[in-house]
Amino acid sequence: MSPWIVGFLAFTLLPMVATFAFTFLNLTLAQDEPITFVGLDNYVRLANDGRVWETLGNTFKFAAIWLPVSVIVPFAVAVGLNSRYAFGSSLMRTLFFLPYVVPFVAGVLVWNQMLGQEGWLNAALRFLGWSTPPDWLYDTTFIYPGLVLMGIWGIGAGIIVNLAGLRGIPTELYEAARIDGAGPVASLRNVTIPMMSPILFYTLILGVIEVLQYFLVPLVLKNGTGEPGGTTLFFNLNLYLTFFSYQQLSYGATMAWLLFGIALLVTLILFRLSRRWVFYAGER
Amino acid sequence: MTAASLTSHRRPPLKPAVVMRRAILTVVMSGILIAFLSPLAYSALVSLKTEQQISQPNSPLLPSDPATFDYQGKAYDVYYVPMPDGTTRELALVKKGRQQSDFVDPGNPDTGVITWQGSWRTLSQPWELEPQWDNYAQVWGLIDFPRLLFNTVALAVIGTIGTVLSCLLVAYGFARFRFPGRSLMFTLLLATIFLPAAVTLIPTYTIFVKLGWVGTWLPLLVPAFFANAYDVFLIRQYLMTIPRDLDEAAAIDGASPLRILRSVILPQAWPVIVAVSIFTFVYSWNDFFGPLIYLAGHEDIQPLQVGLSRFEGVYHTERAFIQAGNIMTLLIPVILFVAFQRVFTRGIVVTGVEK
Numbered sequence: 001m002s003p004w005i006v007g008f009l010a011f012t013l014l015p016m017v018a019t020f021a022f023t024f025l026n027l028t029l030a031q032d033e034p035i036t037f038v039g040l041d042n043y044v045r046l047a048n049d050g051r052v053w054e055t056l057g058n059t060f061k062f063a064a065i066w067l068p069v070s071v072i073v074p075f076a077v078a079v080g081l082n083s084r085y086a087f088g089s090s091l092m093r094t095l096f097f098l099p100y101v102v103p104f105v106a107g108v109l110v111w112n113q114m115l116g117q118e119g120w121l122n123a124a125l126r127f128l129g130w131s132t133p134p135d136w137l138y139d140t141t142f143i144y145p146g147l148v149l150m151g152i153w154g155i156g157a158g159i160i161v162n163l164a165g166l167r168g169i170p171t172e173l174y175e176a177a178r179i180d181g182a183g184p185v186a187s188l189r190n191v192t193i194p195m196m197s198p199i200l201f202y203t204l205i206l207g208v209i210e211v212l213q214y215f216l217v218p219l220v221l222k223n224g225t226g227e228p229g230g231t232t233l234f235f236n237l238n239l240y241l242t243f244f245s246y247q248q249l250s251y252g253a254t255m256a257w258l259l260f261g262i263a264l265l266v267t268l269i270l271f272r273l274s275r276r277w278v279f280y281a282g283e284r
Numbered sequence: 285m286t287a288a289s290l291t292s293h294r295r296p297p298l299k300p301a302v303v304m305r306r307a308i309l310t311v312v313m314s315g316i317l318i319a320f321l322s323p324l325a326y327s328a329l330v331s332l333k334t335e336q337q338i339s340q341p342n343s344p345l346l347p348s349d350p351a352t353f354d355y356q357g358k359a360y361d362v363y364y365v366p367m368p369d370g371t372t373r374e375l376a377l378v379k380k381g382r383q384q385s386d387f388v389d390p391g392n393p394d395t396g397v398i399t400w401q402g403s404w405r406t407l408s409q410p411w412e413l414e415p416q417w418d419n420y421a422q423v424w425g426l427i428d429f430p431r432l433l434f435n436t437v438a439l440a441v442i443g444t445i446g447t448v449l450s451c452l453l454v455a456y457g458f459a460r461f462r463f464p465g466r467s468l469m470f471t472l473l474l475a476t477i478f479l480p481a482a483v484t485l486i487p488t489y490t491i492f493v494k495l496g497w498v499g500t501w502l503p504l505l506v507p508a509f510f511a512n513a514y515d516v517f518l519i520r521q522y523l524m525t526i527p528r529d530l531d532e533a534a535a536i537d538g539a540s541p542l543r544i545l546r547s548v549i550l551p552q553a554w555p556v557i558v559a560v561s562i563f564t565f566v567y568s569w570n571d572f573f574g575p576l577i578y579l580a581g582h583e584d585i586q587p588l589q590v591g592l593s594r595f596e597g598v599y600h601t602e603r604a605f606i607q608a609g610n611i612m613t614l615l616i617p618v619i620l621f622v623a624f625q626r627v628f629t630r631g632i633v634v635t636g637v638e639k
Contacts, residue, residue, distance in 0.1 A: 012476050012479070012484055014487070015483070015484035015485075015486075015487040015488050015491075016479070016483055016484055018487035019483050019484065019486055019487055022486065022487065027490075029490070029493065077313075077316070080309065080312070080313050080316075081313065083309055085302070085305045085306040085309045085310075086306075086309055086310070086313065087306055087309070087310040088310070089313075092313060092314075092317055093629070094622075094625045094629075095317055095320075095321060096317065096320060097621075097625070097628065097629065098321070098324075098618065098621060098622075099320070099321070099323075099324070101566055101570070101614075101617045101618060101620070101621040101628075102324075102614045102617065102618065103569065103570045103572070103588070103589050103592075103613050103614055103617060104570055104572050104589065105572055105589040105590075105592050105593045105596075105613070106589070106592060106609075106610035106611075106613040106614045107614075109592070109596055109606055109607075109609075109610050110323045110324070110326070110327040110607070110610050111323060113326070113327075113330065113603055113606070113607065114322075114323045114326050114327075118338065118339070118341075119326065120322055120323075120326050152320075153320075153323070160629050205478075209478055209480065212480065213480050213481065213482060216572065216573060220572075220593055223597070236482060239482055243485075243486055243489075244577065249486060249490060252486050253486050253487075255482075256480070256482040256483050256485070256486060257483065259480055259482055259483070260479075260480055260482070260483045263478075263480050267478070
């Protein structure tokens with residue numbers, strides 16, 4: 001027990017409290033000036049920092065595209081694999097999971113060329129008759145869809161979680177639905193989706209936490225420049241630059257707490273809304 | 285075995301509608317899968333091409349070189365040449381000219397030079413399969429692969445040992461002992477999974493700077509020896525399923541808790557320990573951010589991914605080299621996954637669903 005208590009205090013709880021305390025000071029990594037208590041100065045600066053709100057806007061815009069995809073695509077693939085008409089589904093499951101273990105930087109660099117003008121996606125689009133397909137990663141309109149395509153490569157874990165959930169649905173429910181005359185669409189809507197709602201909710205919550213912190217892909221892909229046109233300057237990338245490049249400790253800590261607050265708020269709202277659509281079979 | 289699972293194992297008679305549905309679903313799912321995995325194939329193929337082939341539109345899918353023919357001690361490019369009689373022949377271009385060029389028939393060089401009217405620049409070339417294995421040899425040296433591989437493996441092995449030992453101890457505590465505040469601590473533990481890393485990053489990094497650990501492996505390895513929420517949860521869930529009878533019998537015989545862990549629990553907990561080890565190994569192999577911030581500027585102790593991203597910064601115009609580097613980086617995790625794929629999928633089910 002005790003090693004974990006020490007570790008938890010040293011690596012999680014203390015840093016959390018310290019981060020909060022830092023927000024009221026004027027710390028920098030070099031610390032040229034004496035440390036002073038600055039009250040709410042960092043928060044005032046945050047409120048007036050146009051770049052912070054712009055990057056937060058980028059994060060929300062990207063989240064609005066990514067979150068539905070990250071919940072629906074693994075679910076849809078899992079439903080396909082779990083169907084009684086599916087053939088070779090355990091091999092397919094393994095292969096769908098495979099890109100999940102590809103090291104992150106290698107994955108980004110593979111996709112960087114895959115989505116380029118000489119990559120296969122645009123070759124396929126040209127073949128289908130789109131003579132000037134977009135330059136996905138260099139076009140302000142197509143950059144988010146491009147990043148979503150990259151993100152889909154990591155849905156392997158989501159597929160597995162969804163499959164486990166689908167296998168847990170009692171077959172009696174489907175039989176009862178069939179006796180009541182339900183076709184495949186009706187039983188998907190009235191049996192599968194309600195029974196899967198806790199898992200869909202779980203993947204949504206994890207997705208929210210992840211997408212709010214999203215920044216490593218643009219850091220590697222665009223070297224943190226925010227290209228094209230500032231669209232990939234996400235909130236957490238700005239935070240990373242503030243801390244590591246500009247070495248502003250206290251201001252970075254203030255941004256981290258804003259991020260934490262937003263994550264907490266969004267999670268609470270989702271939990272509140274979940275009472276309307278998430279169905280727990282064990283509850284009365 | 286229940287009645288439901290018995291009936292599901294008996295094959296239903298194959299009606300045409302069933303065959304049809306099965307065929308459609310299989311084709312659709314395979315199509316999605318092929319598209320999903322195509323970037324890997326793309327990367328593998330590009331890694332074996334010449335830069336010339338990559339930048340040439342309409343070049344073949346497979347790594348190839350333009351065909352050449354050795355004539356009188358020199359290699360000449362082969363072209364598709366339309367002949368006056370309407371046929372097209374593959375001829376080697378020996379003398380280039382603006383209005384007319386001289387060719388030789390590779391199948392029959394002794395017949396001498398064939399002069400062809402027209403601009404040779406309009407002609408297209410046949411390609412021969414020619415994988416550039418040398419790309420890998422070059423990247424091996426350019427990126428200092430043996431050094432990066434050693435660093436990656438060392439970090440992953442030490443980190444895995446630390447994680448497994450510490451998480452096993454903590455999980456054992458949660459699974460078998462009653463102490464005040466246990467459920468609160470367990471809730472706190474699970475809550476850390478949902479905590480944005482940014483909230484703890486700044487002071488942690490600052491402390492490591494003050495300790496003088498930045499630029500060494502210590503910030504990456506020491507925390508591994510203090511357990512983490514995911515793996516504690518995974519092991520604890522497994523330990524909860526092991527019956528207590530044997531522990532209790534051992535306790536009555538006077539065995540200490542650590543002795544019970546070693547002699548009773550450990551032999552029964554191998555599956556979860558293997559799972560956590562492989563997970564942690566691959567996770568550590570794939571960790572980029574930690575090494576990026578703690579080992580910045582210390583090229584001799586960086587792992588593969590950081591080296592790869594540095595390599596990309598310098599050689600991004602050499603697309604085949606970049607893809608060769610990618611393949612070299614992803615090969616070992618992918619092989620480990622294929623070998624232990626059941627362990628992976630089971631581990632994710634346990635952490636992902638049974639909350």
